Amino acid sequence: MTTLRSLTPRAVGVALAVLLAVVGLGAIAVAANGGPGSSTVTRARLERSLPVVFANVYAEQARLLGHTGVTPASLDAQAMCDKGGAQSADVGPGSTWVCLMSWTDTNVPMPSEGYGKFELNVHSNDCYTAGGPSKLTGYLTLTDTRGREVSNPAFEFDGCFDPGGDDTPTGHTFPSVTSVISTTAAVDARGRVGVQLGCGTGADGCVGTATLTAGSTTLGTVPYEMTEESTTMLHFPTASPAGATEVELTLTPATGYASSSGSTLPVQ
Numbered sequence: 003m004t005t006l007r008s009l010t011p012r013a014v015g016v017a018l019a020v021l022l023a024v025v026g027l028g029a030i031a032v033a034a035n036g037g038p039g040s041s042t043v044t045r046a047r048l049e050r051s052l053p054v055v056f057a058n059v060y061a062e063q064a065r066l067l068g069h070t071g072v073t074p075a076s077l078d079a080q081a082m083c084d085k086g087g088a089q090s091a092d093v094g095p096g097s098t099w100v101c102l103m104s105w106t107d108t109n110v111p112m113p114s115e116g117y118g119k120f121e122l123n124v125h126s127n128d129c130y131t132a133g134g135p136s137k138l139t140g141y142l143t144l145t146d147t148r149g150r151e152v153s154n155p156a157f158e159f160d161g162c163f164d165p166g167g168d169d170t171p172t173g174h175t176f177p178s179v180t181s182v183i184s185t186t187a188a189v190d191a192r193g194r195v196g197v198q199l200g201c202g203t204g205a206d207g208c209v210g211t212a213t214l215t216a217g218s219t220t221l222g223t224v225p226y227e228m229t230e231e232s233t234t235m236l237h238f239p240t241a242s243p244a245g246a247t248e249v250e251l252t253l254t255p256a257t258g259y260a261s262s263s264g265s266t267l268p269v270q
Contacts, residue, residue, distance in 0.1 A: 042165035043124050045083045045092035049172045052101050052120070052132060053079035055161035060105070063140065063156040068147040069109045079105040082174045083122075084203050087231030095126040100203045102176040103134070110138055115259045117176045119203065129162040178204030178230050180253055180260040186270040187214075187249045193241030195221055197251055197267065201228035201258065208258035214238045216246040216269075242269060 057074035064072035083101040085092045099122035104112060112118070118138045124130040139156040146152050179202040188196045195216075201208035207229045214221040222238035242249065248268050253260035 041094040041126075042128055043093060043095050043126070044169050045085070046169045046171055047128075047163045047165075047167055048083045048099065048101060048122070048124070048130070049081045049174055050168060051161055051163035052081045052083070052122070052130075053103060053105075055159060056081075056103065056120075056132070056134075056156070057105070059155040059159045060107075060139070063144070063154060064107070064109070066144060066146040066152060066155075067109075069107075072107055072109070077105040077107060079103055080172075080174045081120075082172075082176050082205070084230070087203070088207070088229040095124045097123040099124050099130070101132070102203060104176070113138075114261070115177065115179050127162075128165045129160060131158065131160050133158040175205035178202050178206070178208050178258040180208040180210065180226075180228075180255060180258050182251060182253075182265045182267070183233060184267060187242075187267040188270050189242055193244075194237060194239065195242050195249060195269075196235055196237050198233055198235050199226055199228065199253075200233045201230055203230055204258060205230075206257050207232075208255065208260075210253055210255035210257070210260065212236055213252045213254070214249055215252075216242050216249045219243050219246075221249065 054074070057077045057079045060077060061072055061074050081101045081103040083092065083099060085094070085096060086098040090098070101120045101122060102117045103120055104117040118135045120132050120134045122130045122132045134156070136157070140154045142154060142157050143151050144154045181200045181202065183198040183200045190196065195214060197212070197214065199212070207227070209227045211223050211225050213223040219240070221240040221242060224236050224238060226234055226236060228234050246269055248266055250264045250266055252264040
């Protein structure tokens with residue numbers, strides 16, 4: 003085997019030059035793939051770009067529908083973006099970007115949590131494709147004021163941002179939504195009930211208490227705590243009464259959002 007010691011000084015110099023070139027190419031590859039601090043794709047830039055692009059396509063949708071008084075300025079859209087949940091850095095291209103966005107349109111009120119969820123596929127060329135919740139932005143096509151079936155500009159849209167644009171935090175945040183994932187209440191051999199919760203994208207995760215009842219019997223109140231984009235399984239201490247066919251779950255959030263109406267689950 004040839005070693006650097008067995009080479010001439012000139013050959014050593016050539017070998018080192020080749021090695022440094024390879025290392026340099028590796029560093030460039032890391033940068034191109036979104037290594038720490040290397041990407042122009044950032045949360046702040048998306049939070050500034052997405053509301054502007056959305057406001058323009060949404061105003062065009064309103065014009066097609068005949069909704070008056072809807073302009074990009076009147077919508078006052080604001081966004082909070084996240085890539086891959088709490089454990090991932092909010093930087094770099096990819097298909098795991100999620101942005102929560104609020105806007106004002108009296109024709110389409112916001113849901114009780116105050117925002118809609120948009121999924122983004124962000125590319126390394128500083129452009130992206132965004133799709134929002136159909137209950138707020140509509141479906142692929144719509145019927146315009148002339149009765150024609152036309153493409154809905156707000157269903158899915160493309161945007162780009164300035165890679166050298168403002169990268170300071172926007173300060174826009176929205177609470178995570180605590181949701182009941184279980185569709186049925188699982189009962190173990192001792193009659194105790196288990197229910198699974200999930201915490202969506204948002205700020206500060208989901209913290210609170212959950213109370214479970216079966217008719218007039220309280221099966222317990224237990225705490226829950228989740229980071230965003232995570233789940234947890236709750237187990238209640240009191241056994242469900244014999245013959246119970248359903249239970250009622252009530253969430254009391256301390257952090258995050260949870261519906262004030264309880265969830266009824268059939269007993270499995």
